[in-house]
Amino acid sequence: MSYGCPVSDLRLSWFARLKLAFGCFFRVFYDVEFASRLRRLGSGPHLREADDGSTPAPEKGVSVASVSVPSPIDSAVFELTGGLTVLGLLQREGRLVDFLEQDLTAFSDADVGAAARLMHEGCRKTLHEHGTISPIRSEPEDSAITLVEGYEPGLVKLTGKVGSKAPYHGTLRHAGWRISNFRLPTARTGHDATVLAPAEVEL
Amino acid sequence: MSPRRVAIGIDLGTTHCAIARIDLDGDHARSEVIDVEQLVTASSLEPQSLLPSFMYLPTEGELPLSLPWDSARSFSVGAHARSRAAEAPGRVVSSAKSWLCHPTADRRSGLLPLEAPEGLERISPVEASWRYLEHLSEAYDARFGNESARFSEIPVVLTVPASFDASARELTVEAASAAGIENLTLLEEPQAALYAWLERAGEQFRVELRPGDVVLVVDVGGGTSDFSAIAVTEVAGSLALERLAVGEHILLGGDNMDLALAHFVRQRLAVEGTELDSWQLASLVHGCRVAKERLLSDETLGAVPVVVPRRGSKLVGGAIRSELSQADLRTLLLDGFFPEVEAAARPIVRARAGLTRFGLPYASDAGMTRHLASFLGRQAAASGGRGALLHPTCVLFNGGVMKSALVRERLRRTLDGWLRADGAAPVRVLDGADLELAVARGAACYGRVREGRGLRIRGGTAQAHYVGVESSAPAVPGVEPPLTLVCVAPFGMEEGTSVELAAELAVVVGESVRFRFFGSSVRRQDEAGAAFERFAKDEIAELPPVAVVLPTEGRAEGEVVPVRLRATATEIGTLLIEALPIIPMKPDEKWKVELSVRGEPPVEE
Incomplete structure (x- = not known):
């Protein structure tokens, strides 16, 4: 995120700034989107707005959505709103935020269970509609496994008496999860992703 | 390199649309279902394999409902529109296709939504169909505009119920033409289902279908049901297919079943002193659908809870709870919609009251098996047989309802009973069709058949x-x-x-x-x-x-x-x-x- 850097508390060296200036100079010519973002950045009063998770407001009537399917929105904005989008989806389909924000102290397990079932059904459906969840290790949990030299450390967390090198002989405690084919809905430009659920008024 | 030549198949359904395409060149082309980019909320888009046949007419404040290809859209179709149906029913158009074959309504005039609030301009059933087709066409061009011809130039096969009369077919063509489809052919849905089965079976079909076979296609969609009989014959030494008969138009489908379950639970709740509002009822219908699917897919489950959540931001506590049991499901769904009746049974026609409310002519008898018995009885002569009913030798199921093995089994057993009593052999079930997407796939396949690639079902006009x-x-x-x-x-x-x-x-x-x-x-x-x-x-x-x-x-x-x-x-x-x-x-x-x-x-x- 090179253009995301000129935020006041990041102290860049003179050479780094020179490099950035040249990078920006040329990119302004071939990247229209970048140019218009740069302009907003220069004229906007709140330079850190994007860090709050909200998307920069688009000029009225301009829609980036006219570019192409499947992902017409800006990748930087996309990263910032992606997590919020997931939260919004889980609230919409499974009422996750409603559940988490409620104080459960006074309720019986039956009440909590009924709500959990609703949330489970909705969140699970959402999860499965947006990706494929599968375990990382196919062995049954609590079975003995061996990790040989060259295993991917990013996929396995070692616990207990961890020696200094492979092979490792141990017991699989958690098979892990991984998501593939993950896809998010495309948000309309200018859409405020911090609104996880709009208020509802019945007429 | 010459541009890729493709044909498109569209299933323009009462509750869902789907689109598939197939290459016209090459010997081993297979149909592929195309995901349709659509609004899932007012501000987010997702590609989904089905486009719900709903159209939402928003208030000024909600505009625009932008799409990647139209930033100033003033309405929405698809998943977002369907979700608004429960929230703001007076602004959502649904079941437009059933209105297309309404016997007395002016189907080119602004009729829908029936319950539109004052000041909202209603649209015609033809326009609603046109908007669904327009969306499919634009979504296709947005995605594939670079690699194949524009949608308007591609040969499109659009399916209609076999029971659609001449004027409903003509109105469908009008809608397609308004949506810019220039190269159009209509195909009957049950035939499309069989084309999809033929594609899937490949050369194996010659083993499964033999001259003398009569295939009964039972297509139960979300809102309508359609029956057709297709004969396998031999012409000059090679297999030929001929559509023998089509059924009447029946406004009865899977949605009726979910509603029946929901009304059952609602009545039970009412007895316990709990009344539901319309939002809660919509939520109950959804809960019943989920419960139905779980019960049908796992017979060992005794009962499944159905919970209607509280509406406010407090989820826990105050939820309305009930349950559906395996026994409820059998009584309501199997015995209600698929009763084991005699072959001589006929749908009960309720006398209409002198003044009826203007609406859709829904089937007054929910017994699908009685409608089927009526079809086979009326068409007894179609295959040249001398029995009291038409004798199918094979059955092909289609539509989401048929995902349930219990329903398929009930239908097969009832059918076999009738055939045995009429001195005929039991049916074989033609397996392996993709029940929700077969019609779109089959329609695409027909695009190839029209170019002389593959077996064609003959039969001419159905009425x-x-x-x-x-x-x-x-x-x-x-x-x-x-x-x-x-x-x-x-x-x-x-x-x-x-x-x-x-x-x-x-x-x-x-x-x-x-x-x-x-x-x-x-x-x-x-x-x-x-x-x-x-x-x-x-x-x-x-x-x-x-x-x-x-x-x-x-x-x-x-x-x-x-x-x-x-x-x-x-x-x-x-x-x-x-x-x-x-x-x-x-x-x-x-x-x-x-x-x-x-x-x-x-x-x-």
Whole structure:
């Protein structure tokens, strides 16, 4: 995120700034989107707005959505709103935020269970509609496994008496999860992703 | 390199649409379902394999409902529109397809949503269909515009229920043409399901289907059900397929089943003193659908809880709870919709009250098996057999409802019982179709079949059509003049063929002259020009009237001109009726007889 850097508390060296200036100079010519973002950045009063998770407001009537399917929105904005989008989806389909924000102290397990079932059904459906969840290790949990030299450390967390090198002989405690084919809905430009659920008024 | 040549198949369903495409070149092309980019909320887009057939008409404040290809859209179709149906029902158009074959409504006028609030401009059933097709076309171009031809130039096969009459087919073509589809062919849905099965079976189909087989296609969609019988024959040593018969239009489908379950639970809750509002009822229907799917997929489950959550931001506590058991499901779903009845059973026709509310003519009997028995009984003669009913040898199920093994098994067992009693062998079930997407896939496959690649189902037009001519008779007060029905288009006309009536009709120059119009899916013996006054009520149905307007040019206004009618089964799959003057004023003079003109004004409450 090179253009995301000129935020006041990041102290860049003179050479780094020179490099950035040249990078920006040329990119302004071939990247229209970048140019218009740069302009907003220069004229906007709140330079850190994007860090709050909200998307920069688009000029009225301009829609980036006219570019192409499947992902017409800006990748930087996309990263910032992606997590919020997931939260919004889980609230919409499974009422996750409603559940988490409620104080459960006074309720019986039956009440909590009924709500959990609703949330489970909705969140699970959402999860499965947006990706494929599968375990990382196919062995049954609590079975003995061996990790040989060259295993991917990013996929396995070692616990207990961890020696200094492979092979490792141990017991699989958690098979892990991984998501593939993950896809998010495309948000309309200018859409405020911090609104996880709009208020509802019945007429 | 020449551009990629493809054909598109569209299933324009009552509750969902789907789109598939297939390569026209190459020997091993397979149909592929195309995900449709659509709004899932007012501000987010997702590609999904089904486009719900709902259209939402927003308030000013909600505008625009932008799409990647249209930033100023003033309405939405698809998943977002469907979710609004429960929240703001007066602004959502649904079941437009069922309105397309409404016998009395003016289907080109603004009718929907029926419950529209004041100030909201209603749209016509034709426009709703047009908007769904337009969305499919634009979503396709947005995604594939670079790699294949534009949607408007691609051959498109659009499916309609086999039971759609001539005017409903014509209105479907009108909607497609408004959506910019230029290269169009209609295909009957049950045939599309069989084409999809043929694609899936590959060469194996020669093992599973043999000359003499009769395939019964049972297609139960979200809102409508459709039956067809297709015969396997042998012509000059090779297999041939011929559509023998189609059923009546039945407004009954999977959605009715979810509603039935929800009403059952609602009544039980009401007895316990809990009343539900419309939002809660919609949520209950959803809960019942989920419970139904779980119970049907796992027979060992005794009961599944159904919970209607509280509406506010507090989820826990105050939820309305009930449950559906395996026994409830069997009583309500299997015995309610698929009762084990005798072959002689017929749907119960409820006498309509004198004044009925203007709405859709829903089936008054929910017993799918009674509708099926009626179809097989009425079509007993179609396969040339001498039994009391048509004898299928194979059955092909289609539609989301048929995902349930319990439902399939109940239907098969009931069918086998009827066949045994009528001295015929039990049916074989043709397996392996993709129940929700088969129609779109099959339609795409038909695009290839039309290019001579693969087996084609023949059979011609599915109905015979008649005009009603009032006989001249001395007027008797209180007695309607006798009506003679003249067959203008016989059953089974092959596409591209025409018939001309010898009889002459008189029309008045400069006036719109109307004729009553009728259709029959059982009178296969009538030839063009056959005329009769007496017929059994259940073999002929009255359709919206047809009209012909003769321009005055060269003739005096009010002059009575004799004409002959000519009917053509068009390549598109519609019926064209023209009036040819006996004494033409110019070479090849003819006028189109308009089908589906405005019917009688609807009866309002």
